[in-house]
Amino acid sequence: MGEIFVVVEHRKGEVREVTYQMLWKANDLCQKLSHTLTAVLIGGKDEPFLNELKERADKVIVVEGLQNFNGDLYKEILFRLIQENKPLLTMVAHTPWGMDFAPSLSVKLGYPIVTDCVDVVIDSGKPKAVRQIYSGKLFSRVAFQEAAGYLITIRSGAFPAEKVGEHKGEIVRKPMPADLPQVGKQFVGFEDAGAGAVDITQAELLVSIGRGVGEADKVPIVKELADKMKGVLSCSRPVVDKNWLPKYHQVGTSGKSVKPKVYLAFGISGAFQHVAGITGAGCVIAVNKDKKAPIFRVADYGVVEDLFKVVDALKAKLA
Amino acid sequence: MEIIVCVKRVPVTQEVDLAINPQKNDIRKDMLAYVINEWDNYAIEEAIKLKEKLGGTVTAVTIGSEDDEEALRRCLAMGADKAFRIDPGNLVMDSFVISKILAQFIKGQPHDLVFTGVQRDDLNEGAVGTMLAEHLGLPHAEVVRRVEPAGNEATIRVELEGGTDEVSKIKLPALLSIQTGINEPRYVSIMGIRKAAKKELNVAGVDTLGLAATDLQPRTMVEEIFLPPETEGAQFIEGDPATIAEEILRILKEKGVSI
Numbered sequence: 261m262g263e264i265f266v267v268v269e270h271r272k273g274e275v276r277e278v279t280y281q282m283l284w285k286a287n288d289l290c291q292k293l294s295h296t297l298t299a300v301l302i303g304g305k306d307e308p309f310l311n312e313l314k315e316r317a318d319k320v321i322v323v324e325g326l327q328n329f330n331g332d333l334y335k336e337i338l339f340r341l342i343q344e345n346k347p348l349l350t351m352v353a354h355t356p357w358g359m360d361f362a363p364s365l366s367v368k369l370g371y372p373i374v375t376d377c378v379d380v381v382i383d384s385g386k387p388k389a390v391r392q393i394y395s396g397k398l399f400s401r402v403a404f405q406e407a408a409g410y411l412i413t414i415r416s417g418a419f420p421a422e423k424v425g426e427h428k429g430e431i432v433r434k435p436m437p438a439d440l441p442q443v444g445k446q447f448v449g450f451e452d453a454g455a456g457a458v459d460i461t462q463a464e465l466l467v468s469i470g471r472g473v474g475e476a477d478k479v480p481i482v483k484e485l486a487d488k489m490k491g492v493l494s495c496s497r498p499v500v501d502k503n504w505l506p507k508y509h510q511v512g513t514s515g516k517s518v519k520p521k522v523y524l525a526f527g528i529s530g531a532f533q534h535v536a537g538i539t540g541a542g543c544v545i546a547v548n549k550d551k552k553a554p555i556f557r558v559a560d561y562g563v564v565e566d567l568f569k570v571v572d573a574l575k576a577k578l579a
Numbered sequence: 580m581e582i583i584v585c586v587k588r589v590p591v592t593q594e595v596d597l598a599i600n601p602q603k604n605d606i607r608k609d610m611l612a613y614v615i616n617e618w619d620n621y622a623i624e625e626a627i628k629l630k631e632k633l634g635g636t637v638t639a640v641t642i643g644s645e646d647d648e649e650a651l652r653r654c655l656a657m658g659a660d661k662a663f664r665i666d667p668g669n670l671v672m673d674s675f676v677i678s679k680i681l682a683q684f685i686k687g688q689p690h691d692l693v694f695t696g697v698q699r700d701d702l703n704e705g706a707v708g709t710m711l712a713e714h715l716g717l718p719h720a721e722v723v724r725r726v727e728p729a730g731n732e733a734t735i736r737v738e739l740e741g742g743t744d745e746v747s748k749i750k751l752p753a754l755l756s757i758q759t760g761i762n763e764p765r766y767v768s769i770m771g772i773r774k775a776a777k778k779e780l781n782v783a784g785v786d787t788l789g790l791a792a793t794d795l796q797p798r799t800m801v802e803e804i805f806l807p808p809e810t811e812g813a814q815f816i817e818g819d820p821a822t823i824a825e826e827i828l829r830i831l832k833e834k835g836v837s838i
Contacts, residue, residue: 271739329745331709332718354705356722356739363674363706364713372675372798375706393702393804394592394606398599400804405797416740444718444750448734453744465836471593489831489838501760513740521834524827529593543834545827546813550594561830562813563823573824578838 331360456508472527530555618696
């Protein structure tokens, strides 16, 4: 009987939701393959969510003694655990931290890796990865070259996070390996990148702009509409990258998650990192010139039109 | 400071209808426009800014065909000193093979910093940077949005989720995967690209690098690409802008938004 590893991602004493999503999928795969499910927790002493993990896996391997995340140390510790246990599949979160060690772990182990996956399927007893390409306009199914084991990184939000099955996870404590190498990167601290004058998380109505606005000079045109509607102006990542608006306006994975009654999206294509931030919105209305824009797959209402024509028409109605 | 920047050219797929190729393993690319990968554009700008401040050389490298030299010319016009194109011929490449080729090239070049973009805009794999660091034995960081070198180390800022940044110190030489928004990439004019035509652009076949056959063997294969599963999707509002505006206002009222 084989094994599936899920690498637990956690920060500041809290497990990251993507860990539970990976465990949900791994549980499904384990049932199909008659494999056992092992969560691997590398962290400080007595992480508070250990009991929660026990209920979601057959085994929890705990390696204590690493106060702060370090990708190279994760790689070294996991390399040793994987060599010892030989899991068929190891699942890692496709996050800034997961991406800091999963590809190098794949090289060190000689195991193939597929990154940023939204599904894992089993074909003749072997895992295959499903991922989105070309901004989510297409999907691709990727097979691995035959190897002793495989690595997959999972996109946050790809699966539900709920508890499934009956697990009484056995806790297996492992000492921190004594032969870890010196690493070239040292953690200094966390900093808040996004505090500012506007709180988009509390707004009832968000009027949000994306790359489709075209240039910095056009931003005030939509801001005016937001003011007229007593809404708050927010935006997608490209708008912040281009310095058209400060970071505290940004909705999405690297910005804020929002929960307005209505989210009115102008010229936002709907990259998954953005969509992940609006799952709490009551209603999404999207205006975009591209009928195939991924935002229309998640919006409640869609308008295929030049956004400025709609903005002007709304202003005229409110005048 | 010697900086090597790995860049690539990608097709523009926003606001374009994509067609699947007959082999069903990629899209048809013959009618698409190409641009430098957005992340790489920020990476090259960051390298040039550091060079302007600290001196040194910026080298841009790409793996691709003659058409991909467009991306290198752009880097040269922005201020890179040298450019290299490695021609893969008909090689099928996954992230592993790409990282092996780049590693082999970079080993022969002086480097204090190696930059890649966080990911490529077409396939969003985001794996080459970390793999490359592993081949080269370099300290590395992903999703970097600030770099401040001082002596034999650099202070870096990594973007995590939810508006949190992680600050670290990293020893040089190091590999950093650069995030969008780290700077404001400079404008490149047609004139600028013409002027940069005089700068050095070297081409070498991948077979000249001395890689083993196993290094050029992809470890993953795209079996099939397909359309996303059908979802309910949006209910489309049709009509002239005035009608659309009226309908939007009606929905806002229905959802309890007070205007």
